[in-house]
Every structure is written in structure tokens, then in C-alpha cells.
Amino acid sequence: MEPPMTKPPQSPMSPALPPPLSLLAESMLAQEIHTTQTQLGDRSTYVGMSDIGAATECLRSAAARKLASPNTQPHIIPPQHVGSILKRHLPLHRGHWQEAGITDALTRSGHRLIPQLEISATFHGVPIKAHLDITLIHEAPTPVIRVLELKSNGHLPETLYTSNEVQLYGQIGLLESTWHRPRCSLRDEDGQPVFTRKTFPEAARLLFGIDLPSTPEGVAIEGWVLSISMADAKAFGPYTPNRAMLGICCNTAADLWQAGNAIKAGLLTLDDLPYCQGFHPLCDWCDANATCPKFRPMRVDGMPVDLGPAHAADLDQLAGLKERKLAIEGDIAAIEGRIRTAFQRIAAVSDSMARDWITAGRHRFRVASIPGRQTIDQASLQEELQALTGDPQTATDILERARKTGQPHERLFISPINGKGE
Numbered sequence: 517m518e519p520p521m522t523k524p525p526q527s528p529m530s531p532a533l534p535p536p537l538s539l540l541a542e543s544m545l546a547q548e549i550h551t552t553q554t555q556l557g558d559r560s561t562y563v564g565m566s567d568i569g570a571a572t573e574c575l576r577s578a579a580a581r582k583l584a585s586p587n588t589q590p591h592i593i594p595p596q597h598v599g600s601i602l603k604r605h606l607p608l609h610r611g612h613w614q615e616a617g618i619t620d621a622l623t624r625s626g627h628r629l630i631p632q633l634e635i636s637a638t639f640h641g642v643p644i645k646a647h648l649d650i651t652l653i654h655e656a657p658t659p660v661i662r663v664l665e666l667k668s669n670g671h672l673p674e675t676l677y678t679s680n681e682v683q684l685y686g687q688i689g690l691l692e693s694t695w696h697r698p699r700c701s702l703r704d705e706d707g708q709p710v711f712t713r714k715t716f717p718e719a720a721r722l723l724f725g726i727d728l729p730s731t732p733e734g735v736a737i738e739g740w741v742l743s744i745s746m747a748d749a750k751a752f753g754p755y756t757p758n759r760a761m762l763g764i765c766c767n768t769a770a771d772l773w774q775a776g777n778a779i780k781a782g783l784l785t786l787d788d789l790p791y792c793q794g795f796h797p798l799c800d801w802c803d804a805n806a807t808c809p810k811f812r813p814m815r816v817d818g819m820p821v822d823l824g825p826a827h828a829a830d831l832d833q834l835a836g837l838k839e840r841k842l843a844i845e846g847d848i849a850a851i852e853g854r855i856r857t858a859f860q861r862i863a864a865v866s867d868s869m870a871r872d873w874i875t876a877g878r879h880r881f882r883v884a885s886i887p888g889r890q891t892i893d894q895a896s897l898q899e900e901l902q903a904l905t906g907d908p909q910t911a912t913d914i915l916e917r918a919r920k921t922g923q924p925h926e927r928l929f930i931s932p933i934n935g936k937g938e
Contacts (some may be wrong), residue, residue, distance in 0.1 A: 534592075538730075540922065541593050541601045551612070555632055555647070562636075563769040565686040569679030571772045572764075574792035580804030585610075590762040600932060604801060611668030612937040614744050615649055617665065617694030628724050629750045634701040635690045642773045646687045655726050661716075662754075663688050663739040672743050672750045677798070680741050682765060684755050687803040688739040689762030691716065695732040794811055806933050835930050859883045 526861045534542065552559060559567075560582065571578035572892065593601060619631045630651040637644045653662040665684050694700075700711040711719065717728040729735055730901050740753035778784040792799060799805055813820035862874060873880045889937065899909035 537596075537602065537640045538593055538595065541598045541605070543817070544605045544628055545593075545601070545611070548605070554705075555703060562645045563773055564644075564679065565646045565683045567681035567772060568644075568681075568765050568768045569677075569681075569688055571768050572682045573796065573798065574790075574802070575677050575771065575775060576786050576789040576791040576808065577802045577804055578772055579779065579789055580802075582772065582776050583779060584803065600934075602654060607668045607670060607714060610746075611666060611744075618742075619650060620652070622652070628655075629719075630719065630723065630728070632703070633719070634700050635687075635694055636701065637690055637694055637784045640770055642766075643654070644690070644766065644769050648687050648691070651691075653724065653728075653924045655728075658736060659728055659734070660736045660738070661735075663690065663691065664732055665739065665741045667743045669745050670775050672745050672748055676741055676743075676752050679798075680752075681755070682761070682768075684741055684753075685758060685761035686765035688737055688757045689757060689759070689765065692732045692737050692757040692761065695735075696730055736900050740791050767898060791839070801934075803934050805931070811931065831930060837930070838930070842928050859900070 526847070533539065536697050556564070563582075565579055570581065604828055615631075619629065631649070632653045633648045634736050635648070636645075639894055648663050649666045652660075652662040652664065655663070663684070665680070665687065667680060671867045690699075698712045698713040698715050698718070701712040702719065704710055711722055714722065717730060720726050720728050737757055738754035740751050740755070743750045743752065749841060769937065775789055779786065786804065787807070789807055793810070797811070799808075802808070805811065805866055807862040815821065859874060863871060863883075866872070871882050871884060873882045896914055898911050902908050904912055905914075
């Protein structure tokens with residue numbers, strides 16, 4: 517009698533379950549909606565500090581984001597859109613995970629802090645809210661309140677975006693100006709109120725049992741933007757409350773609120789609003805760039821040009837190659853750093869003062885000092901020429917005659933098309 521045939525092992529994945537990357541993208545979008553509703557509430561009913569920061573750089577983009585409902589996210593994402601969604605949303609969600617980890621680390625280290633403190637205010641009838649990522653409270657000998665705004669970055673920036681600075685100025689400005697007014701609220705992770713409508717000293721007393729001054733005089737309030745990548749971090753600050761910057765924030769909030777109301781009433785369209793001019797790296801991430809006037813389409817016989825699949829495939833491939841190039845350049849820099857460190861460590865105990873070669877497998881390497889590139893300081897040269905000729909205009913004319921301009925060249929710009937905010 518033959519043994520019964522065994523059934524092949526069943527895949528643990530349900531046929532109805534989407535592929536892993538699609539599942540991840542859909543889950544991230546769903547979590548974004550949930551987080552917005554539980555922690556930030558209905559964002560269409562107020563102007564947030566991130567909205568104000570965005571509006572300082574592009575009012576059109578900020579208005580489009582305010583008008584777009586988060587509940588319009590599709591439940592099923594087309595496969596061709598999964599990659600772009602992950603690239604845009606992974607840094608945001610990584611920031612949330614980092615925020616939770618940093619908050620936990622600071623709390624376990626004994627620091628008093630309030631996560632996601634909400635401060636409400638009204639300016640000329642415009643409702644404004646600030647959500648402070650982390651608010652640290654140091655009680656003695658002089659009270660210090662430190663606001664940390666966390667940003668998740670693929671690469672640490674050399675300088676802050678204007679939107680980040682404006683957002684932080686608005687946060688610490690509202691904290692100082694509403695210190696003695698019941699404007700502070702806090703929710704737990706499920707969105708349930710911990711307290712509402714408290715002054716900041718009342719909130720500190722309720723949470724930690726400490727007494728802060730009833731006015732902000734004598735209290736050091738400072739703000740920092742903490743930029744965090746996967747392997748490094750950089751702090752920008754300290755920023756201190758500035759009434760002029762708070763005024764700019766409030767006026768920008770009013771502009772954004774009025775623009776949104778005018779668009780809803782049919783008095784304006786998005787394209788009537790000012791938009792970011794020139795090159796800006798955030799344009800590629802803008803949800804409303806699909807029809808932005810900045811990207812005016814080339815027309816032939818009055819019709820916008822839309823090339824066929826072959827050119828679209830070329831652009832997709834080229835964009836992918838450029839991204840891989842950036843990733844490869846980052847990997848090269850990291851590996852070079854490790855090898856350079858190894859060389860310096862060995863050279864420090866070497867028998868020779870010369871920088872000889874070191875063998876490793878099929879290759880050998882050494883680190884050599886290369887002279888810096890020589891350039892001409894035009895300001896110093898102009899001063900020298902002016903001293904020799906005794907005439908500023910003659911010195912300027914000499915410099916102009918000696919200046920050489922290279923041949924013009926062409927550069928290909930590629931920008932992704934996003935339509936979520938339309």
C-alpha cells in the first residue's frame with residue numbers, strides 16, 4: 517500500500533495580502549491618517565506651525581496641502597506608485613520612530629519633558645496651533661525651557677531650510693507669549709486628553725509637581741532643531757523668542773488662512789497664489805507640483821507636449837540611476853573614511869616617517885596629502901589694484917578685462933510629478 521501523498525506546504529501569505537512593499541506603503545499612509553487624527557486633530561480647522569513654515573517658502577504648496585483631505589488616501593496603491601510613496605514617506609515615519617526613541621531615552625535618563633505639547637492661539641480671528649516635539653524643563657538654579665524640533669534627513673544639511681527656522685521661531689514665540697494664559701493641551705498616544713487649556717506653569721505642576729514662575733521673565737526659553745540621519749545627528753541653535761519673527765509667523769498664518777478660504781469660496785485658484793521661484797529641492801517633494809505654474813509645459817500648436825512610453829521609460833531609468841549614483845557616492849565616502857582612519861592609526865606607530873603603502877588582499881593603499889586648490893581672492897586683488905592705480909573704477913575695469921567666462925553648457929533637470937495635493 518502506497519503511503520498517502522503529502523500536501524505541499526502552503527504559503528503563509530494570504531492571496532489577498534498585497535506584496536510586501538505595497539503592504540508597507542499602504543500601512544504607512546494609513547498610519548499617517550491615524551496619527552494626524554489622534555495627535556493633531558482636524559488640521560483643516562487651524563493653521564499649524566509646519567503650515568506656516570511651508571507657506572514662507574511657497575504659499576501655493578502650503579494652501580494645497582491644507583485643502584487636501586488626508587482621508588482621500590487610496591486603500592490600494594498601484595504598483596508603479598509604491599516606490600515613490602516609500603521614498604517620500606519613509607523619512608517622515610523614520611522621524612516618528614526616532615522621536616519616540618529619543619523621548620524614551622531622555623525620559624529614562626531622568627529628564628523632565630513633555631512630548632507633543634499643543635499650544636493654541638488666535639491672531640485676528642485665525643486659529644493657530646503649535647505642536648512641540650519635545651519640551652525639556654530644567655528647574656534649578658535658573659528655569660530653562662528647551663524646545664526640540666526633530667527632523668529626519670537622509671543627509672544632514674549644512675544650513676536649515678527657512679521653513680524649519682520659521683516653524684521653531686513660531687513654537688518658542690507662542691510658548692513665551694502665552695506663558696501665563698491657558699493655551700496648553702496634551703494628548704496621550706491614543707489621542708485622549710491628558711489635560712486641556714492649562715498655562716505652561718500649570719502643566720509643569722500637574723505633570724511634575726514643580727513650580728515655575730507665573731511669567732516668562734527670568735526663564736530661559738530656547739529652541740533647537742535636531743537634524744537626524746540614519747548614522748549621525750546635528751543640532752542647530754539655540755534660537756530664542758523673537759517678537760518680530762512671531763509677528764511674521766502670525767501674518768503668514770493669516771495669509772494662508774485667507775487664501776484657503778478664498779479658494780473654497782471660488783474667489784481664487786491655487787495658481788493665483790505666489791509659488792516658489794527658481795530651483796528649490798523641496799519642489800520634488802511637493803504634493804501639488806503636478807499642475808504648478810513653475811513647471812510650465814512646452815507646447816506645440818497650442819497643446820502641451822507629452823512624450824510616449826519610450827521617453828518615459830528613459831526618464832524613469834535615468835532618475836533611478838541618479839539615485840543609485842548618490843547612494844554609491846555615499847557608500848564610497850563611508851568606506852574611504854574607514855580606510856583612511858585605519859591608515860592613520862597604523863601610520864601613527866609606523867617605523868617610518870614616510871607615508872608608505874599598506875597591503876590588504878589584492879590591493880595596497882596609502883593616504884597622501886594633496887595641496888589645496890589655488891584661487892584668487894578677487895576682493896583682495898581689487899584692493900591691491902586700487903592701491904596701485906589710485907582709482908577704484910580703473911581697478912574694477914582691469915578686473916573685468918581679466919575675467920574669463922567659460923562656454924555655456926546644457927543641463928538636464930528631472931522632476932517627479934506629484935498630484936496628491938490637487
